Amino acid sequence: DEAIAEKVKELEAALVEANAVQNEEAPVTIDGTIRAVFKKYDADKSGHINASELKSVMADIGIDLSDEEVEASFAQLDKDGSGQIDIEEFTAWWKDSSKTGFSVKNDAPDEAIAEKVKELEAALVEANAVQNEEAPVTIDGTIRAVFKKYDADKSGHINASELKSVMADIGIDLSDEEVEASFAQLDKDGSGQIDIEEFTAWWKDSSKTGFSVKNDA
Secondary structure (H helix, E strand, C coil): CHHHHHHHHHHHHHHHHHHHHHHCCCCCCCCHHHHHHHHHHCCCCCCCECHHHHHHHHHHCCCCCCHHHHHHHHHHHCCCCCCCECHHHHHHHHHHHHHHCCCCCCCCCHHHHHHHHHHHHHHHHHHHHHHHCCCCCCCCHHHHHHHHHHCCCCCCCECHHHHHHHHHHCCCCCCHHHHHHHHHHHCCCCCCCECHHHHHHHHHHHHHHCCCCCCCC
8 A cells, every 4th residue: 555655646746746847937827818828839838939939929910020020029028138938028018918009010900900819819718728628727736637647548538548557557457357347436427438527536535545446566
C-alpha cells in the first residue's frame, strides 16, 4: 500500500508541476477569453507572443501592418523590454484596445475592426467551452491533470486500455479480466466509458482508502 501511495503522490506531484509550468503565464485572474486569444496566436507554444505572431493577431482583426509598423507596435506592447510579449502585457493591451479601439494602423473602419474582434473572441470562447465542458472548474486540478494525461485518444473519457495504463503506472498490474471488472465498477452510469466525474470520485475515494483493486506493490 505504501509503495502504491508513493507512486500516486509522485504522479500527482509531477502533473501539478507540469500544469504549473504550462500555466504559469496565465494565472486564473486573467480573463479566459483573452487567454484563449493569446494561446491561439502563440503558434510556437513558447508562452509569449513574438513579432510574427503579433502581426497575425492584427491581420485577423483587420489591421495589416508593414514589418516596420509591427516592430514599432511590438515595442509599445513589450513594456519590460524583454523582446517578447508575455500574457500580462498582452492582456493589458487587449483590454485597453477593447475600450479605445485597435488603432495602431486602421485599414478598416473602427466598427469593422470591433466586429472582427468580437467574432474572434466569441469563436474562442465557444471553442474553449467545448474543450473544457467535461472538466468544470470545480474539479480538482490535480485529478484533472491525471485524467488528461491518460486520456490518450483525447476523447474526454477513459477507456479500459487507458485505465489499465493508470493502474500500471501506480504499481497495480491487472489482467484483462481484472481491468474489465474494475472498469465496470468505475463506470457508474453504464455508458461504457469513464467520464471526468466518475474518474474524480474514484481517485478521491482511492486516495483515502487505497488503490487496492489488485495490490502488486
